[in-house]
Amino acid sequence: MSQAHRPDSAGRGDIVVSARNLTKKFGDFTAVDAISFQVRAGESFGLLGPNGAGKSTTMRMIGGVSRRTSGELAIMGLDPDRHGPEIRAHLGVVPQQDNLDQELRVRDNLIVYGRYFGLPHSYLRPKADELLEFAQLADKARAKVDALSGGMKRRLTIARSLVNDPRMLLLDEPTTGLDPQARHILWDRLFRLKESGVTLILTTHYMDEAEQLCDRLIVVDKGRIMAEGSPAALIREHSTREVLELRFGSERNAAVAAELGGIGERQEALPDRVLIYADDGEAALEQVSGRGLRPLTSLVRRSSLEDVFLRLTGRSLID
Amino acid sequence: MSRQTLGGTSRKQPAQLPVLSGRPLASLYAGNVRAVFARGLKATWGSNWAITASGFVEPVLYLVAMGVGLGSLIGTVEGPGGERIGYANYIAPALLAVSAMNGAVYDSTWNVFFKLNYAKLYEGMLNTSLGPLDVALGEILLALLRGALYATGFTAVMGVMGLVTAPWALLMVPAAVLVAFGFASFGMGVTSFMKTFQQMDWISFVMLPMFLFSATFYPLSVYPEPVQWMVQALPLWHGVELLRQLSAGAVTAATGLHILYYLVMILLGLVLTTARLRRLFLS
Ligand SMILES: Nc1ncnc2c1ncn2[C@@H]1O[C@H](COP(=O)(O)OP(=O)(O)OP(=O)(O)O)[C@@H](O)[C@H]1O
Numbered sequence: 001m002s003q004a005h006r007p008d009s010a011g012r013g014d015i016v017v018s019a020r021n022l023t024k025k026f027g028d029f030t031a032v033d034a035i036s037f038q039v040r041a042g043e044s045f046g047l048l049g050p051n052g053a054g055k056s057t058t059m060r061m062i063g064g065v066s067r068r069t070s071g072e073l074a075i076m077g078l079d080p081d082r083h084g085p086e087i088r089a090h091l092g093v094v095p096q097q098d099n100l101d102q103e104l105r106v107r108d109n110l111i112v113y114g115r116y117f118g119l120p121h122s123y124l125r126p127k128a129d130e131l132l133e134f135a136q137l138a139d140k141a142r143a144k145v146d147a148l149s150g151g152m153k154r155r156l157t158i159a160r161s162l163v164n165d166p167r168m169l170l171l172d173e174p175t176t177g178l179d180p181q182a183r184h185i186l187w188d189r190l191f192r193l194k195e196s197g198v199t200l201i202l203t204t205h206y207m208d209e210a211e212q213l214c215d216r217l218i219v220v221d222k223g224r225i226m227a228e229g230s231p232a233a234l235i236r237e238h239s240t241r242e243v244l245e246l247r248f249g250s251e252r253n254a255a256v257a258a259e260l261g262g263i264g265e266r267q268e269a270l271p272d273r274v275l276i277y278a279d280d281g282e283a284a285l286e287q288v289s290g291r292g293l294r295p296l297t298s299l300v301r302r303s304s305l306e307d308v309f310l311r312l313t314g315r316s317l318i319d
Numbered sequence: 320m321s322r323q324t325l326g327g328t329s330r331k332q333p334a335q336l337p338v339l340s341g342r343p344l345a346s347l348y349a350g351n352v353r354a355v356f357a358r359g360l361k362a363t364w365g366s367n368w369a370i371t372a373s374g375f376v377e378p379v380l381y382l383v384a385m386g387v388g389l390g391s392l393i394g395t396v397e398g399p400g401g402e403r404i405g406y407a408n409y410i411a412p413a414l415l416a417v418s419a420m421n422g423a424v425y426d427s428t429w430n431v432f433f434k435l436n437y438a439k440l441y442e443g444m445l446n447t448s449l450g451p452l453d454v455a456l457g458e459i460l461l462a463l464l465r466g467a468l469y470a471t472g473f474t475a476v477m478g479v480m481g482l483v484t485a486p487w488a489l490l491m492v493p494a495a496v497l498v499a500f501g502f503a504s505f506g507m508g509v510t511s512f513m514k515t516f517q518q519m520d521w522i523s524f525v526m527l528p529m530f531l532f533s534a535t536f537y538p539l540s541v542y543p544e545p546v547q548w549m550v551q552a553l554p555l556w557h558g559v560e561l562l563r564q565l566s567a568g569a570v571t572a573a574t575g576l577h578i579l580y581y582l583v584m585i586l587l588g589l590v591l592t593t594a595r596l597r598r599l600f601l602s
């Protein structure tokens with residue numbers, strides 16, 4: 001293996017993940033359907049999509065723990081089928097479901113995990129203390145994993161993923177189960193890691209998280225890529241500047257929506273509300289009142305990724 | 320989480336990251352069995368050693384009850400070299416093989432079953448730079464260690480009871496380790512197919528008759544020929560014969576065949592376990 005193929009040689013901006021027609025089938029079922037994308041070193045890349053879209057499956061293929069059915073995949077220049085251990089040496093993985101070592105205490109979870117990477121104790125001891133501090137679990141260092149709350153376990157899993165100073169972090173719904181404060185601190189931490197050159201690949205069902213963290217993202221549905229771009233570009237491309245949200249009561253929303261034709265660029269009737277996409281939300285609200293319609297509540301807000309998602313998949317992101 | 324610590328500023332690359340390109344088996348093996356083994360020691364230490372001591376005590380009880388008790392009625396029997404030996408001397412090496420088997424099987428079946436199906440331990444391990452062969456070998460060595468400890472303890476009991484006679488008998492300990500290795504390796508491979516507790520009970524269902532009928536307490540010649548063939552196909556019989564021959568110093572070409580049987584069993588078990596781990600967690 002030549003020097004040029006060593007994962008170590010990836011500099012900022014180099015392509016570190018390259019997928020072409022990446023496909024994963026489980027029997028007859030196609031979970032990931034010929035998707036193509038690239039991620040550059042130091043980039044923060046998001047996968048968005050409803051439940052079952054194939055996000056975790058894609059993450060697992062990138063992490064080298066799931067073999068692709070067909071297509072091409074290179075991680076830091078290497079084929080994960082042939083160089084799994086070597087690639088994983090440079091990855092930090094936060095799986096969707098915590099898989100902490102229940103038989104070990106909190107601090108030992110970090111140290112033993114580091115040992116799996118072949119790292120020496122002299123490096124791991126201070127590293128473990130540093131990570132416990134970061135995860136705010138220093139006072140739980142000697143506790144059993146079972147004794148931690150769900151959010152604490154999540155924090156330990158995240159801390160554990162950093163033990164080998166990974167070049168690339170794979171975060172599958174990292175903040176699920178975290179309280180708002182812990183989430184914001186994690187965002188801050190991820191931001192700093194990104195600044196120091198770590199590539200982030202994450203999935204999330206939280207739009208604010210995606211908008212905060214992702215330089216670029218793909219929206220996936222049924223194993224296919226529906227759209228790709230920066231959060232701002234996606235909003236520009238697939239939605240209007242503002243959205244008017246109207247609530248007429250659950251029985252009436254659909255009926256009233258029929259009377260709203262022509263207001264704004266587009267209307268969308270959801271079970272609990274009607275959305276009107278317009279560049280000027282206030283003006284649209286005036287038009288609604290002009291037609292003699294009296295919503296129970298109305299709200300004008302900026303378009304978000306949620307709207308892009310709804311547009312592209314016809315489904316809400318948070319199921 | 321805390322904001323103060325771990326800023327992006329002081330990010331250092333770890334001192335050493337293994338680079339494994341170009342090695343054979345690079346996708347299966349990272350040369351880090353030690354970490355898996357050490358993890359097992361740490362997890363087991365102080366927790367369930369007491370409970371599993373029963374696996375050690377059982378053959379000792381048989382040795383006392385059958386060897387001393389029943390042996391006083393039986394007197395002497397024909398040993399592997401054709402000479403007359405005491406009944407306790409006859410069954411002791413067989414029970415040593417059973418002891419090694421019990422130790423190895425405990426860790427490689429129930430413990431592995433739990434880790435595979437409930438603890439998701441291997442999933443976490445295989446997210447690191449470990450390969451499935453590292454995990455398999457580490458876990459098997461751990462099971463083997465228990466087998467070796469049981470066997471050493473049992474040999475000590477034999478010594479105290481005056482049942483260690485020939486100098487060859489000292490080779491019983493490494494031979495028992497070989498037996499433990501075979502059972503650990505194969506046991507983990509078999510366990511990887513088990514999905515429910517009912518299926519795990521099948522293992523006991525196979526183990527008990529194997530223990531009773533593998534020429535442990537009486538020679539193979541009491542069976543009709545087809546049954547003899549069946550017993551000879553089972554691994555415990557080879558362990559029993561191997562250890563019995565060593566204990567009496569009656570080493571022959573057959574001894575080599577028994578060793579070969581275990582070497583093949585170890586290899587098959589390793590290949591099977593590695594393939595299964597790969598299939599379960601890397602497919
Ligand atoms: N091991 C498996 N065997 C069979 N089908 C699977 C397996 N893993 C995933 N699938 C199927 O593949 C599809 C994609 O699953 P995946 O876990 O990638 O979805 P996801 O986008 O991560 O969803 P979520 O948001 O719920 O986590 C689902 O329909 C799932 O049932």
Ligand SMILES: [Mg+2]
Nearest residue numbers: 055056096172
């Ligand atoms: Mg998922």
